[in-house]
Amino acid sequence: MLIEIKDAPFEPYQCLLEYQASAGFAGKFGATAVFVGSMREFNQGDDVEAMLLEHYPGMTEKYLQKISNEAAEKWDILDSLIIHRIGEMLPNDPIVLVAVWSAHRAAAFDASRYLMEELKSRAPFWKKESLKEDTRWVKKNT
C-alpha cells in the first residue's frame, strides 16, 4: 500500500508499472483497476489555462492512508496505490492515479471507485484555476 504526493509532473502508467514490479503480489493478482484523473482545458464553460493545486500537508497523507486502510478492510484486495499531484499544472497533466490489485475483478473495481470517491470528498486538496484574465477557486467537486 502506497500513497504519494508529487509536486512535479508524473507519468501514471510508468509509476503503476514500477510499483507493481516492486510489490510482493506477483502471480497472485488477476485484476488491476486503474483510474487516472487529468486536467481539462475547460471547466464550467470557460477555457482554463493552468491550475494550482494546494493541499494541507500532513492531513492529506493521513486521509489518503485512512481511505486506503478502509478499502483494504472492506474488500479482498492485494494492494493499492494512490498518487496525487500538487502545485502548478497545465491541461493534460495527470492529477491523480488510483490503482487496486485483487485476485478477482469485483474487489478491484469496487475498491478503486471507493478510493476515488472518498479522496474527492475527504482529502484536503483545493484547485485554483487560471482563466484568460482571472483566477478562481473551484468551489466544489462535481
Added chain:
Amino acid sequence: MSSAVIKIKFFASLREHVGQSEAEVAVSSVNTVIDVWNSATNNMSLPENTLMAVNMDYVDAAYLVKAGDEVAFFPPVTGG
C-alpha cells in the same frame, strides 16, 4: 510555553478571505473550535460550508480544543 497556545491554519479561498495563513490563540481564551475561529479572525462571520479539523481530523464547530492542538479551517475540498 508553546503548549499554552492553539495553532491555527487557514487554507485556499478561506486563507485569502481571512488574510492570514497561520495564527495562534491562547488556550485560556477559547473552549471550542468556533471560539478559535472567532478569536483568530476577530469575529469574522464563518463562511457557509467551512470545514474544520483538529489535529488533522474533521470535527464540528462545538468540538472542545486543548493546549497544543492544531486547528484548521478550509473550504470544501476539490481534489482528484
